[in-house]
Amino acid sequence: MNSVIKGAGYILSHAPDMVLHNGTTQTTEKVVNPNSEYLVELPKHLRSYEQTLNYMPNQVYIGNMTPDELAQHAQPWYNQDAPVKERYGKFGEIMPQDEFYLLMQVSDVFDLVELEKDFVADVKPRLAADPIITESIMARVKDGVSEEEVQHWVNEEGAEPLYNNNKLIGCVKRAHDVDVNLSAHVLLEDLACKAGSVLALLYCVKNSGINPADVEYVIDCAEEACGDMNQRGGGNFAKAAAEIAGLTGATGEDVRGFCAAPTHAMITAASLVKAGTYKNVIVTAGGCTAKLGMNGKDHVKKDMPILEDMMGGFAVLVSENDGVNPEINLDILGRHTVGTGSSPQAVISSLVADPLERNGLKITDIDKYSPEMQNPDITKPAGAGDVPLANYKMIGALAVKKGELEKKELAAFPEKHGLTGWAPTQGHIPSGVPYIGFAREDILSGKIKNAMIIGKGSLFLGRMTNLFDGVSFVIQANTGAEDNSGVSEDEVKSLIAKAMKDFAMTLMGEEEGK
Amino acid sequence: MDLENQKRVKELSEKYGPENMVVLLGAAEAEAAGLAAETVTNGDPTFAGPLTGVQLGLKVYHICEEAVKSEVPADLYEDQVGMMEMVLDVDAIAEEMSSIREQYCKY
Amino acid sequence: MSLLNGSKVIIIGDRDGIPGPAIEECAKAAGAEVVFSSTECFV
Numbered sequence: 268m269n270s271v272i273k274g275a276g277y278i279l280s281h282a283p284d285m286v287l288h289n290g291t292t293q294t295t296e297k298v299v300n301p302n303s304e305y306l307v308e309l310p311k312h313l314r315s316y317e318q319t320l321n322y323m324p325n326q327v328y329i330g331n332m333t334p335d336e337l338a339q340h341a342q343p344w345y346n347q348d349a350p351v352k353e354r355y356g357k358f359g360e361i362m363p364q365d366e367f368y369l370l371m372q373v374s375d376v377f378d379l380v381e382l383e384k385d386f387v388a389d390v391k392p393r394l395a396a397d398p399i400i401t402e403s404i405m406a407r408v409k410d411g412v413s414e415e416e417v418q419h420w421v422n423e424e425g426a427e428p429l430y431n432n433n434k435l436i437g438c439v440k441r442a443h444d445v446d447v448n449l450s451a452h453v454l455l456e457d458l459a460c461k462a463g464s465v466l467a468l469l470y471c472v473k474n475s476g477i478n479p480a481d482v483e484y485v486i487d488c489a490e491e492a493c494g495d496m497n498q499r500g501g502g503n504f505a506k507a508a509a510e511i512a513g514l515t516g517a518t519g520e521d522v523r524g525f526c527a528a529p530t531h532a533m534i535t536a537a538s539l540v541k542a543g544t545y546k547n548v549i550v551t552a553g554g555c556t557a558k559l560g561m562n563g564k565d566h567v568k569k570d571m572p573i574l575e576d577m578m579g580g581f582a583v584l585v586s587e588n589d590g591v592n593p594e595i596n597l598d599i600l601g602r603h604t605v606g607t608g609s610s611p612q613a614v615i616s617s618l619v620a621d622p623l624e625r626n627g628l629k630i631t632d633i634d635k636y637s638p639e640m641q642n643p644d645i646t647k648p649a650g651a652g653d654v655p656l657a658n659y660k661m662i663g664a665l666a667v668k669k670g671e672l673e674k675k676e677l678a679a680f681p682e683k684h685g686l687t688g689w690a691p692t693q694g695h696i697p698s699g700v701p702y703i704g705f706a707r708e709d710i711l712s713g714k715i716k717n718a719m720i721i722g723k724g725s726l727f728l729g730r731m732t733n734l735f736d737g738v739s740f741v742i743q744a745n746t747g748a749e750d751n752s753g754v755s756e757d758e759v760k761s762l763i764a765k766a767m768k769d770f771a772m773t774l775m776g777e778e779e780g781k
Numbered sequence: 782m783d784l785e786n787q788k789r790v791k792e793l794s795e796k797y798g799p800e801n802m803v804v805l806l807g808a809a810e811a812e813a814a815g816l817a818a819e820t821v822t823n824g825d826p827t828f829a830g831p832l833t834g835v836q837l838g839l840k841v842y843h844i845c846e847e848a849v850k851s852e853v854p855a856d857l858y859e860d861q862v863g864m865m866e867m868v869l870d871v872d873a874i875a876e877e878m879s880s881i882r883e884q885y886c887k888y
Numbered sequence: 889m890s891l892l893n894g895s896k897v898i899i900i901g902d903r904d905g906i907p908g909p910a911i912e913e914c915a916k917a918a919g920a921e922v923v924f925s926s927t928e929c930f931v
Contacts, residue, residue, distance in 0.1 A: 806901075
């Protein structure tokens with residue numbers, strides 16, 4: 268029986284100081300060009316927390332607006348007011364930076380995050396007031412240390428400083444004097460990623476109404492690696508985040524594959540549930556500090572705000588078929604294989620056209636495609652174009668080539684079968700999965716009957732291969748849980764007898780063959 | 782352009798002689814194509830990489846330009862690039878590329 | 889005069905445009921020697 272999508276959580280956290288101090292575009296610039304005009308200008312382009320709430324793509328991400336509503340507004344969006352400016356949405360929330368630092372401390376089990384005590388005293392009541400934050404999470408908040416102690420760790424012990432409004436308020440310490448894999452830099456990235464996943468897990472559990480103890484397996488699909496010098500990518504973010512989120516019945520694993528990882532992880536989760544291995548599996552990921560302000564130079568040059576000031580996170584619960592929720596159809600699987608080739612048409616054929624054709628379906632039989640849902644407000648000024656739109660043009664062009672779509676219908680294809688991008692450029696965060704929460708609702712309400720989730724990954728960035736990667740799967744309306752209770756005892760006995768007879772025949776055949 | 786890629790362009794130009802090199806780009810937009818083209822001709826306009834202030838003046842083309850397309854077997858080009866011709870703004874890219882070549886290309 | 893035939897070619901592809909290996913196929917078929925091929929990613 269197919270597995271179902273039971274619920275999802277989507278979160279953002281504002282990270283303006285982390286743009287300056289932890290985004291690789293900025294840290295690289297500080298090395299190669301420390302006196303650059305960009306570094307001088309950049310701080311003037313950072314958004315306040317209120318401005319990030321008053322930004323439509325962010326409100327879509329947490330579920331307060333739909334992608335269709337966003338599409339009604341002409342681009343660009345950064346200079347427009349949002350019709351809703353809420354911190355909380357039906358999928359999750361937009362957390363302020365200071366509370367997120369506290370959540371990083373909560374997520375730290377090795378006394379690596381040290382926050383200044385006045386900062387903790389100020390932020391703690393506000394984090395406690397967040398309805399999703401449980402007492403057990405608040406019980407993990409430490410009192411904090413003196414300003415002098417923070418300075419000591421930063422100045423003498425190689426700790427990575429944490430700033431809020433340009434003020435040093437804490438640090439992440441290194442966990443080893445020699446091992447670069449346990450350096451403060453790596454641990455800051457890992458803890459920020461873990462904290463984002465924790466918050467997303469909490470929302471996923473709440474939104475799907477599952478008892479936390481019933482989650483049996485968690486799959487993390489972010490793009491960080493945790494481990495030490497003897498096992499650099501040892502893992503396991505999934506179980507580590509599940510621990511903080513209180514999922515006491517869960518173990519887990521990390522699935523990696525650049526931006527394609529969330530889709531790989533969803534297919535893995537659906538397979539585990541369909542096979543009966545686990546009943547409830549959550550796929551999750553936190554965000555990426557390194558990508559903060561990635562295209563900042565272009566945004567500053569064009570006198571825009573730094574829009575890459577948000578860290579993302581998500582979690583999706585995949586459960587055994589309940590007869591209600593939308594199903595993951597594992598028969599329609601797209602795979603970019605080693606032999607596929609890297610031309611754009613070969614990639615799109617392998618991910619979209621081929622799996623549909625194998626199942627007797629046309630490209631136009633899928634109501635909505637969710638490829639890479641990057642926010643075009645961010646990518647267009649940076650010269651990367653409108654990434655989702657380019658994907659829809661490619662899918663539509665392929666449909667025309669295959670004679671499944673009239674050429675005159677091509678122009679309308681993106682609007683009809685596509686979505687306008689809204690997710691932050693956090694690699695794995697925008698890849699396919701941002702639509703799963705909406706897709707579940709749209710299928711349940713009957714607005715659409717199915718959707719294809721497409722993940723693509725730039726494997727070549729790891730320098731281990733020049734290959735690209737991608738996978739896809741289809742979510743469809745529930746076909747009704749198959750009724751397995753109708754098999755009579757006699758039928759079971761006869762099936763067992765037949766199986767044993769077949770087995771005996773096989774053994775005899777093997778004997779004869781020797 | 783990525784810093785490592787700039788480094789490779791510089792090293793390879795020194796090794797083979799800039800007059801013998803052709804750089805082919807696959808950028809998604811005219812502006813990005815122009816920036817990459819400027820980088821390998823007039824130097825890195827973002828002042829970040831090894832090509833900052835280095836005026837290599839290399840021949841540089843986008844794969845979608847007619848000068849390149851006409852030299853590639855038609856069926857192979859169709860397989861590798863054909864669909865993207867429908868997706869990208871080929872005219873804007875070509876215009877930007879020739880503008881950069883006219884200003885900075887030495888060969 | 890041929891642009892590509894006999895030339896040393898450097899390829900800077902784009903993940904959201906045309907990736908390096910696809911350009912590589914074209915350059916080789918046109919008689920060029922590909923001395924470096926890479927693909928950039930802005931997202």
